[in-house]
Amino acid sequence: MGRKKQIERLVQEYSMALDPEGYGMRAGLTTEEVAKAVGALRNNASRDLNALCKEGVLLKQKGKPVRFLHRETMLMKLGTDKISALRARTIENTKEREWYVHAKSLDSVLGSKNSLKKQVEMAKAAVMYPPQGLNTILIGPTGVGKTVFAEKMYDFALETGIIDPEGEFVAFNCADYASNQQLLLSQLFGYVKGAFTGADHDKPGVIDRADGGVLLLDEVHRLPHEGQEMLFYLLDKGVYRRLGESNMNRKAKVFMIAATTEKPEDYLLQTFLRRLPVEISIPPISQRTMGERLDIVRGFFQDESRKTGLPIQISKEVLQAFLAYPCPGNIGQLKGDIQLCCAKGYLDHRRRRTKNIQILMEDLPDNMIASLVSQDRGELEKAKGIFDTTLLVEPSQEISHLLSKYEQSLAKVYGRLDQYFKNRQFSSGISDTDEDAAEKIREVFLDFFSQLNYEGYSESDLQNIFATDLLQAVELSLGLAKEKFDLTNASEILFVLGVHLSFLRHANLRDEKLYPYLESIIFSVEELEKARFIISVLNQNLPEHVEEENIKLLAMMLKYVHKEKGTEDKSSVGLVLLAQGEHVADETLDQAAKHIGVHMGVAFCASEYANEKELLLELENAVRKANQGRGVLLLVDQAEFVIFAQIMTARTGILVKAVTGMGTGMVVEAMRRLLMIHQTLDQTVKELETMSWPLNEDIVYGVSGKERVLLIEAAGGLREGRKLCRWFNTLDILRASDVKAVAVRRIDTSMDLGFSPELILGVVSSRELKLKVPIISFEDIVYGSGLSKLQRLLDGEEAGTEMVGSLLFRDEVALVTLRRFLSFADPSKVFELLKYIADTVTRAFGIQLSEGTYLRFIIHCGCMIERLFKGNELPCNEVDEIIGRNQKLYEELKRAMVTVEDNYGLEVPDNELAYILELLETDIVAG
CATH class of the missing domain: 1.10.8.60 (Helicase, Ruva Protein; domain 3)
Structure with missing residues (x-):
């Protein structure tokens, strides 16, 4: 029986024995009493008791110490009315006290009860002061721990709910750029295109990252007066401007902590200091x-x-x-x-x-x-x-306790097996067969494993218990084994194997006494193969060598360490590689598999599909195939493909998150992380994004000086929304407008973002929303109709009206589609050349192509250039006939196509021209 089940039964038996007439506030078992009764550490008992309360199994009574009762038993003994009163009394003042009980980050600062007591109390007051705390300045010489103190203030703000869980702690050292004021201010506030020589695109600053979180300005005395003045507006009104902008039209909610080694009054403007009302001095050691x-x-x-x-x-x-x-x-x-x-x-x-x-x-x-x-x-x-x-x-205390328990249990194993084999050898009354002996050994080991209570530990517990390198090596080895051999009990083995390896590491010996007994156990070839595989991976990733004598012990673990029936967790994060070019995803996946030793994930080539509908349908099948129960990671090689994550989430109900970047190194790193047993999709995305292509700078254009906003609501939170905003803000239809895309958490609750309703152009979301503003789905964006709706809104029309001819819009759709279908040629260059050819031909005939013909011409010719690169021209049996009826158009098109031939060193044959003539002739004849 697991520890948690033992605790539940203990509290239930206590509650059953309780006299209802004598029930009072002192009724119930304390954490200390429970821990002592089940032979567990207090922190483990506390964790299980709180988990049982959250599950509704136990009732928690306020007071010192806290006491616990069995809910169902008390309901039976006291009745509904009294239980309701009990629950009301139990949670009384919880909201008011909860932050005080759980917010312990600042109390963990060494000296919080002595030399830093005053500083800690001031920090708590600064963070808690409504509505969003008081900006603070930390003063002290180098190395006293100002940054650590600021991080503790951030943790305290998270614990008390003053800042959102997604708010970041961003540290910026003003001294790093002190020799160049313009560079310093551009890093802090960001800049717009044209702000200075070399500013060829917009760039967000540190304040953008700190929005919703905490900004630490270290060495703040190196911040020039101009920068201090620019911060006035941010601290007073929550607005700021980037370098090169004239209006304070950007908004940010930032809790600011400044830090300095100097006397603030000697370097900082008094007007700036007044905006940092809390001054905390950190003493030297x-x-x-x-x-x-x-x-x-x-x-x-x-x-x-x-x-x-x-x-x-x-x-x-x-x-x-x-x-x-x-x-x-x-x-x-x-x-x-x-x-x-x-x-x-x-x-x-x-x-x-x-x-x-x-x-x-x-x-x-x-x-x-x-x-x-x-x-x-x-x-x-x-x-x-x-x-x-x-x-x-x-x-850690926990590992010491576990190793002590492990050593004691091993001694018992020796004792029981020694006694059994002595009796078997010298007693004539015992006639056990070899099978009986093997069964006895299995029984002893099964009891040994169960005593380790491997079911009672969470992922965070393991991180605190085991050395980091050991835990990562065990997780990786079992993750690879899970993928290779369909291992079903990897989570449970992780704990037992972790304890065993920790014991070997601390004892620095080989436990040879166990192995002679294990020789009596017959394992299958597959069981031994699994054990050898795991040990080989461990030896590749640990500094010490795990001896081969451990193979049978590990095989025993693989065979007998299980959770209670029905509770195995086989879920993991799935992987899909989405690439534009042919075979790119397949080849990258194969190369990564050779590095990692296991083939996992699904490869998907976007250019294989003739239209968006077919592409989305097949991608949906790929996501469903890759899904292992914990969401799917979508690695893409094109920035615009990040939108597919939202569409797949909406279509499948599976959380899909995209990361841009598909080099072999990136895929190998993704696989390594996904193979770790407790790895989550969120963890993986955050870790990989530090390696991915720079979506946040190089492709962000023209988002300054905007008056209206397009709200982007993404499944997966603000981080996913911001990635999509970066792509939306590259689109010409937004760049040429007064609108910028802005990410929000959830639209229903986001209308108080500081934007007046008339400034909200519309909302892009995967959900069906009932709002008074236009809604565009991500799927519509991919099909093109979403961009059409967006263009109509920008033109001041209703989203549902007929589309007025817009050259800007049709060019946008053409360029977006080319990016989706071209692997080798630069889509932008191809588009400009083909647009020139279309304009040349139509001017010669004095007509304008219809929108449909124009788009088909651009896309067909773009794909033609790609085919000719590969030497795959299309055959045509009616070349002479088609050219004969369109002779003038043929001659004009042939002259215009010289531009393509000269730029790419290609020859466009007549059979390819024949298809283009067929495509154009309807509009030319009608014109």
């Missing part, structure tokens, strides 16, 4: 108490222990040196010195294969040794009084 310094030192060693996954033993002399030596670089220097010591100790550990990392006096940096020689002996004596023994830090 020399002004922190010796006890706090010990906590800081211990914390840094704890971090290094967690990174390496090994205990670190620090001699008392080293510890006293870290407590006593003068540290001019403050906490930053202290951290660097500790990391250097740990690096030396880790190298020695690998050479000597010791159980842990040992830090001795010879590991201290030279600068520390030199400063200690000249240091006042009084500081060393004081340090000896604080700590006069060796310090041992573990990767």
Whole structure:
């Protein structure tokens, strides 16, 4: 029985025994009582109790300590009315107290109860002050932890709901660009095309990224007065302008934290300082108490222990040196010195294969040794009084507890198996067969695995328990095995295997005592193959070598470690590669599969399909095929293809998110992440976007000086919406208008964004919305009718009226379609050449092509150029007949086509011209 089930049964039995007449506020079990009763750590018991409350199984009673009762049992004993009163009393004042109970980020700052108590209280007040906090300035010398303190303020703001969960923490160091004021301001505020020499496109600034979150301006005293003045409007009214703009028409909601090492009044404008009403001074390490310094030192060693996954033993002399030596670089220097010591100790550990990392006096940096020689002996004596023994830090309390439990359980396994085989060997009354012995070994191991309570741990627990490199290696090996062998119990094995490998790493030995017993177990070839495969991947990704003696133990895990029936989670994130060119997606997927060792994902070629309807239908099938239960990652090689993610989400009900970029390295990295057992679609997208093509700068044009907005609502949140906005704002019909695309979270609740209703041109969304503004679907955009609606709205007409002829619109549709169908030729260059040919021919005959003929001409000729590149011209059996009835048109077209032939070094044959003549002749004759 899992720990969570044990806890539920314990509370249920307690509630059953409770006398209804004697029920009062002190009724119920506390977390401590539950933890003790089931033999669990308090934090594990607390996590399970809270989970059971969320599931509606238990009731939580307020007070100190919090107490728990079984809901169904109490309902039966007390009745509905009393239970309702109980629930009301239980949640009384929850909303008012919840932030205080859960918002602990600032309290975790070392010194929050001593030398930094005042600073922490001021920070809390600054964040909590309505409506969106008070802007703050942090003052202190280099290395005191101003950036960390600002990050804790950000975490506190997230916990208290002052800022949205999607709001980012953005740090900007003004000193990085201090030698060039214009560059500094352009990085901070962004700029518009033409703002200065070389500004050939619009570029967003740091403030754009910080919108909705926290902006840390480090070394703010290096910010020029002009920049300080530009920030007045942002801090006062939430508006700003980019370099090159004249109007303050951009809006941003930013909680600002400034940081400086100087006296603010000597460098900052008084008018700017007044807008930073909260001033918090962070003291240097020399002004922190010796006890706090010990906590800081211990914390840094704890971090290094967690990174390496090994205990670190620090001699008392080293510890006293870290407590006593003068540290001019403050906490930053202290951290660097500790990391250097740990690096030396880790190298020695690998050479000597010791159980842990040992830090001795010879590991201290030279600068520390030199400063200690000249240091006042009084500081060393004081340090000896604080700590006069060796310090041992573990990767985490949890792993220490688990390894201790694991070692104890192994001892029991030895004892039970030793006793069994002694009795079997020397007792004449026992006639067990080899099959009986094997069954006994299986029984002992099954009991051993179950004692580890592998069902009670979440993904975040595992990240806190295991060393990072070990967890990633185990996740990758099991993910690959899951894909290769259809492994169904990878999540459960992850925990047990993680504990076993941690034990081997800490003990630094081979557990040879187990293996003779395991020789009695017969495994199938497939079971042993799975185990060998996992161990080979582990050995490729871990610094230490996992010996082959572990193969049968791992095979045992693979065979017997399971959750309760029906609870296996086989879901994962699916992968689709969407490319324009032929075989690009297939070949990239194959190359990536060779690197990773497993073939996964679906390849899709857009140019294989004759029209959008067929393309979307087949892409929908590809998404459904790729779906593994946790959404689908769409890797695309064209910026405009990101829109397909929204259409697929709407069509299939499967969350699809797109990332631009399809090099082999990108696909390999995507596969590696998706193979990790607990990986989510959101995590993967965020990690890959740091590697993807720069959608946010190079293709953003002309979004400055706009008066109206087109709201983009994307499935998947603001991040997806912003990607789509970048593409929409490249379209000529928006670039030539007074409208820009703006991402919003959810349209129903977004009409208070600061835009007047008359400034909202329309909404692009996958949902059916009942609003008083025009709605355009993403699917309509792909088919072209959406762009038609958009053009009508820009022309001041109703979206449903007949389309008035618009050269700008038809050019937009032609160019967008060429981008979809051309793999080798540059769509923009092809379009300009073909547009010139169309204009030349129509002028010669004094007519204008209909919109349909014009679009067919551009697209057909574009595809013709692509075919001729590949040497695939179309045959035609009626060339002479078609040319004969269109002789003048043929001669004009032949002359105009010289432009294409000269630009691409091609010859356009008559059979290709015949098809173009057929396409044009109706309009020419009618004209």
